[in-house]
Amino acid sequence: MSTRMGRRLRHLAAALVLAGLAVAGGGVLYLQDKGITPRALAPYIEKRAAGHNAVIIDTGRRLGAALRRLDRGEPGPYLLPALTLGAQAGTPAPSGGRIVMVGSADEARRAFAAATAGDTITFLPGVYRIKGSVRLDRPGAAGMPVTVRADRAGSVVLELDSGEGFVVGAPYWTFENLDIRGACTRIEWCQHAFHVVGRGAYFVARNNTITDFNAHFKINGDSQGYPDQGLIEANTLTNTAPRPTSSPVTPIDLVAVNDWTVRANLITDFVKAGGDRISYGAFAKGAAARTVFERNVIICEQKLHGQPGQRVGLSFGGGGTGKQYCRDGKCITEHDGGTMRANLVAACSDAGIYVNSSAGTRLLDNTLVDTAGVQVRYPESSAELDGNIIDGPVTSRDGAVLRIGDNRISPVAALYAGWHPQRALFAAPALLDLRWAGEPPRRTAGQSSVDLCGKQRPATPAYGAFEDFAACGAAE
Numbered sequence: 001m002s003t004r005m006g007r008r009l010r011h012l013a014a015a016l017v018l019a020g021l022a023v024a025g026g027g028v029l030y031l032q033d034k035g036i037t038p039r040a041l042a043p044y045i046e047k048r049a050a051g052h053n054a055v056i057i058d059t060g061r062r063l064g065a066a067l068r069r070l071d072r073g074e075p076g077p078y079l080l081p082a083l084t085l086g087a088q089a090g091t092p093a094p095s096g097g098r099i100v101m102v103g104s105a106d107e108a109r110r111a112f113a114a115a116t117a118g119d120t121i122t123f124l125p126g127v128y129r130i131k132g133s134v135r136l137d138r139p140g141a142a143g144m145p146v147t148v149r150a151d152r153a154g155s156v157v158l159e160l161d162s163g164e165g166f167v168v169g170a171p172y173w174t175f176e177n178l179d180i181r182g183a184c185t186r187i188e189w190c191q192h193a194f195h196v197v198g199r200g201a202y203f204v205a206r207n208n209t210i211t212d213f214n215a216h217f218k219i220n221g222d223s224q225g226y227p228d229q230g231l232i233e234a235n236t237l238t239n240t241a242p243r244p245t246s247s248p249v250t251p252i253d254l255v256a257v258n259d260w261t262v263r264a265n266l267i268t269d270f271v272k273a274g275g276d277r278i279s280y281g282a283f284a285k286g287a288a289a290r291t292v293f294e295r296n297v298i299i300c301e302q303k304l305h306g307q308p309g310q311r312v313g314l315s316f317g318g319g320g321t322g323k324q325y326c327r328d329g330k331c332i333t334e335h336d337g338g339t340m341r342a343n344l345v346a347a348c349s350d351a352g353i354y355v356n357s358s359a360g361t362r363l364l365d366n367t368l369v370d371t372a373g374v375q376v377r378y379p380e381s382s383a384e385l386d387g388n389i390i391d392g393p394v395t396s397r398d399g400a401v402l403r404i405g406d407n408r409i410s411p412v413a414a415l416y417a418g419w420h421p422q423r424a425l426f427a428a429p430a431l432l433d434l435r436w437a438g439e440p441p442r443r444t445a446g447q448s449s450v451d452l453c454g455k456q457r458p459a460t461p462a463y464g465a466f467e468d469f470a471a472c473g474a475a476e
Contacts, residue, residue: 032412035395037372038071039349043308070418072370078302078347078432082474084453085297086236086266087209090153090177094120097144105130112136117172118144125155129183133164136200140172145204150177153207159183163191168200169224175205182212188245188274191215198224209236214247220255220286221327229259238268242307246275250318252282256327258289264454268302270311277309281345283318285334285356287327291316294341295452295465297472299432300348300371313345313371317356317381333359333380341365342452342465346432351375352392355383355400363388365448367464369422369429373410376400387446389464391422391429406443408463426469434469436462 031041042064049060093099097118102108105128111121115138140146150156157179158165165180175194182190193210196203196219203219210216216237219227237251249272254260262282272279281298284291293314300311317334335358343366345352352371355361357380365387368374373392376383379399386405393412396402410422427435446461453472466472 031416032393035373035375035393035397035412037392037412038067038415039372042067042071043310071415073430077305078299078430080268080299080302080432083266083297083472084474085234085264085295085472087153087207087234088474090151091149091207093122093149093151094145094147094174097147104128109134112148113138115140115146117141117146120147120149123148123150123156123158123178125150125152127157127159129159129161130165131161133162134166136166136168136173137170139170139199140174140202142172142202145172145174145202147174147176148178149175150179153177153209154179157181160190160193161185163189164195164218165193166195168194168196168203168227169198171199171201171203171227173200173203176207178208180208180210187212187241188214188243188247191247192218194218196220196227196230198222198227200227201225201229203227203230204233205235206231206233207235210251211237212239212241213251214243214245214249215253216251218253218255219257219260220325221257226257226327228257230257231260232262232265234264236266238266238302239270239304242271242273242304243279244273248272249279250281250283254282254284254286254288254291255321255325256286256288257284258327259291260284260288261292261294262296263292264295266297266299268299269304270300271304271307272309273307278312278319278350279309280312280315280318280354283315284338285316285318285331285358286321286325287331287333287335289336289338291335291338292341293343294339295450295454296343297452298343298345298348298352300346302347305347310350311348312350312354313348313352313368314340314343315351315354315356316340316358316361317354317377320356331357333357336360338362339364342448342450343367344369344434344452344465346370348372352390355381357381358383362386365446365451365461365463365465366390367434367452367466368392369426369432369434376402387443387448387461387463389422389425389441391420408441434466436468440467 046064103124184190298313316338337360346369348371352368355376361383377397381400384403440462452465
């Protein structure tokens with residue numbers, strides 16, 4: 001027997017033994033100690049069974065399916081109610097400055113090239129096909145940004161036919177109320193709707209719907225500097241199909257930038273169908289600092305469910321960064337001083353929150369449903385958890401430091417028994433009906449003043465992201 005074949009059989013044997021122990025219950029303590037959830041064990045078993053005879057392959061698939069059902073329940077699309085998170089009816093026009101109306105892609109390019117601080121470039125209602133990247137190098141100013149907008153959300157559709165749509169290399173640009181769609185000949189060629197680079201600080205994207213890109217927002221430094229202090233607020237970011245690419249699939253991809261806020265967005269269906277098949281809803285990495293993810297709804301698999309691969313909700317550190325792309329040239333830490341607060345993360349095949357080589361992380365008042373919980377990894381990582389509802393485990397790996405305060409957390413052992421004590425708090429979590437099934441579990445004190453729905457917290461707040469999920473519903 002070859003050495004390679006011997007290794008494969010040993011790996012397969014180990015996988016089947018782990019599965020047998022999990023199903024029988026004898027190895028649950030081991031799995032709990034390692035933080036291995038059923039949804040994490042399932043693809044490992046299937047991978048080890050692949051390439052063998054039909055009986056072994058079929059056994060691996062059956063075991064994988066059984067483990068997923070224990071952990072995730074029956075597969076199916078999540079029915080998402082209309083929410084006050086993500087893009088809404090519209091935002092009012094800024095006051096002051098020059099108003100420039102545009103009615104064609106060429107007029108828009110001329111307006112961008114001639115923009116001055118305080119300009120409001122307004123698209124007339126219609127559908128605009130924009131071929132090739134649009135470079136934005138004319139600066140706005142503090143209190144006088146260059147604003148690109150539609151008067152009414154949904155009235156203007158921008159179809160971007162290029163790898164990068166808007167390349168923002170100057171400060172103080174704002175985009176609002178736009179419907180932006182990837183329209184490349186091959187869908188994987190549409191990399192970014194926005195690439196914010198170098199001097200593009202104080203960028204704002206508010207109340208846009210952006211569809212069908214690998215990374216809807218890509219933000220990073222270059223030789224000109226770092227585009228710090230940006231805001232991505234109240235946008236809807238989604239894809240209509242898996243992305244057949246080996247490039248990163250992450251709707252909000254922040255690298256080596258400081259002081260960004262990502263707030264009140266709805267992010268769904270970011271499935272990577274090529275390469276390593278690992279994707280993220282949003283991450284900040286590359287020796288970045290002080291990123292705030294707050295009041296976002298992340299649904300890893302809303303309509304695009306049951307696909308192979310790993311989907312992670314939110315992350316500081318992501319999958320790591322090449323040193324040449326790090327702000328300090330080293331990435332001693334991937335991220336410092338980040339906060340994730342009052343977010344809802346659901347329907348992820350992997351971790352809801354992943355902290356990789358990131359120090360001083362605060363995870364406060366989040367709700368994680370149908371995820372592999374929270375994973376904190378490597379000795380550079382430290383994380384404080386308080387006030388969270390976590391339908392899954394909290395795992396420290398490879399020397400990471402955890403400070404776990406007052407949270408509601410599900411043990412791994414419960415998942416192998418098909419028991420989900422945190423999920424049971426809600427009326428119908430499989431339908432994303434997150435009304436409380438009974439009285440909400442309450443804390444003696446909390447740290448967030450505003451919940452997911454934008455409501456003030458009482459003195460004795462509920463655990464998790466919201467007081468009453470119905471308050472997040474948009475009026476019909």
